[in-house]
Amino acid sequence: MNHARRQQLRDALRAQAVRHSWADLVAAHRTPLLILDPNAVSAAYRRLSGALPGFHLHYAVKALPHPAALTAIALCGGGFDVATSAEVDQVRALGVPMNRCIHTHPVKKPADIDHAYRSGVRTFVVDNPVEAQKFSGRDPDIEILVRLAFTNPTAKSDLSTKFGAELADAELVVKHVLDSGVTFAGFSFHVGSQGTSVQPYRVALRSTLDLCGHVERALGVRAHTIDIGGGIPVSYRDPMPGVDQIAGAVDEVLGDRRGQFRLLAEPGRFLAADAMILLTSVVGTATRGGKVWHYLDDGLYGSYSNILTEDVHPPILAMRELDDTRGTGLDDWEPVTLAGPTCDSIDVVARDYPMPPLKVGDVVVSPLMGAYTTVTSSRFNGIPATPIVVSNQGGTG
Template sequence: MKNSLSIEPVESGAYYRSLVEQYGSALLLLDCNAVREQYRQLREALPGVDFFYAIKSLPHPDVLDTLVQEGAGFDIATSGEIEIVRQLPISPRRTIHTHPIKRNKDIRDALRFGCTTFVVDNIEEIKKFADFKHRVGLLLRICFRNPNATVDLSKKFGCPPEEALTLLHECKRLGLHVKGFSFHVGSQCQTAESHVEAIKSCKALFERIAEDDTIDPPSILDIGGGFPVNYNDNQVSILDFCQPIRAALAELPPYVRAIAEPGRF
C-alpha cells in the first residue's frame, strides 16, 4: 500500500524512524514542496523555456500532480506512462513522445491519447510515421558528444548533425511535418559547455534551413535534460549552471521556441 504524507523538515531522524515503525520498511518519503522548489528554480534559471518532465525519472502520482500544478508538461516514452498521464488533469497536447524506437502500436496508443509530437533520429523510424503524416509532428534528434557528462547519450541516440538536412528532405518527401530539433547531451552534466555548443550548432542549422525554400522551417528546439543534481553539496547552483545556456538561447532566431526534458533535477 502507498501512503502519501505531508511532512515538515526536522532536525533529527527520530520522526522518520517513527514513520518506519508506523508504516514499515522499505518506506519512500516524498517532499512535494521540494519538488515544487526544484521546478521553480529551474524555471527561474531558464525563463521562457517550456518544461516537459521525463516521467521515467519518478512516476509517482503526487510528484506528477505537483508538476501539473506548476504548469509542466510531460515527456512520455511508453504506453504505460500514457496511462499514468491519462489520470492527470492535463491536455495530451502538453506531452511529447521520446522513445527512440516505436512500434506501430506505440504510435497508435499515443495518438489515441492525443499525443501528436514524436522524437525520431533515423530514416527507418521516420518511415513508421508515413501512415500518420496528417496527425503527427516530429522532432529530429541530433547527437552531440559530451565527455563531461556522467552518462554520454550521444553513442546511443541521435543522428549526426551532418545528416540532419538529408533526413529533413526525406520527411518532406514523405509529407511529414518536422516541428523542430531535439538533443540530449547526457546525464548529470558537470558544465553547460556541451549544451551551449549543441544550441549553437542547431542555431546554424535553423539559419541554413531558413535559406532553403524546399524545407518548411522548424520552430522548436528541445534542449533535453541532464541538469545536475547536487548530490554532494559541491554542485554549482542551477541558476549559475544555466547562465551560458540562457545566453546561447537568446541568440536563436526569434521564431524558435525552446523546450526541455528535465528529470532527476
C-alpha cells in the same frame, strides 16, 4: 563528500526529520522506506522555470513516475516527456490534456505511435530515416522533432552513443520527415546526464541554431521548436554546475534569436531527485579483513540502483548524526563498508565511507533519492520494492 557538504545535509535533514515525523513513519512502516515529498517537486519546478523563462518544461516521467510527483508537475502547469505507452497511460491517468506531453523516444513500434496519438500526443521525436518513415501516411497535425547527437565526455550517462542523428545526417532525416507528410517542427538534443560542465549545452545549442539556418536554406523549411532535453545535474555528494550557470549559457547562446523558437526542456533528475529520502536500517555488522562492514536492508538491487545503473553516489548519513546532542565529529570516524541485503557480492552501497559507530537496528538516511532509484530497482532475491510513503512537508533544498 567533504565535511562542509555533510554538515549542510545534516542541517537540512534535521529539519525534515521533525517536519515529516520520520520516527513515526519508521514506527508505522519500518525500513526500508522512501519518503516522497511532492512539494519538493513543485519547488524544483518553480526554480527551474524561473531560471529558464520562456521554456516549456516537460518532466521526464521515467525519473519518478509516482502519481504524487506527476500531480505536482501537473499542478505547476508543467508538461510531460513520455517515452513508452506505459508512460503515456501514467500521464493520461492524471486527467490532464495530453497535448501537454511530448513523446521523446527516438525508436518505437508503430503501435506505440498509434497509442500515443490516440491518447492525444502530437509531438514525437525521430533520429533516423527508418523512424521518420514510420510516420508516413499519418495525420499532418503530428509535429516531429529530429533528435541530434552531441557527445559529452563529462556526463555520467552520455546518451549520444545510443540516440541522435549526427549533424552531417540531420538534413537527410529532415527530408524523410517532410516526405512522410507530417510536420517538421525542429530539433531536440540531450547533453547527457550528470555532466560536470555547462559547455556541452553551449556547443549543442550553437550547433542546433546553425543547423536550423542550414536546413532553411537547403530545404526551405523553418525549424520553429528547439528542445534542449534534460541533463540538468544534481549535487549529490559533490557540487555540480548549478541551474543558473546552465540557464546563463543557454541564454547567452540563444541571444536575440530566442524569440524565433518555441523552447522546450525535458528535465528529469533535477525535478525528482530532492523529492525522496531513503531510510534504511543496519541489519548486521561484521569485521572482514580488519574492516567494519554494515549490512543494510536496501541496496544496489533496490533503491540504490542508481549506483549500479548510473554511477551516481547519493550521500549517506547516520540518523544519529542529526541528533544535536550527541555531537557530529567526523575526522576520527573509521571508514566502513555499507553493503546491501542481497547475496550478490557486488551489492555494496559504499566502501571506505566515514560513518559514526553503528549497531544493528540503527537507521541510515540517504537524501536526493527521487530520480532513477526505485524505477530501476529489481526484485532480486525476492526482496520487494521499497515502499513509498507520501508526505507533504517540504524538500532538502
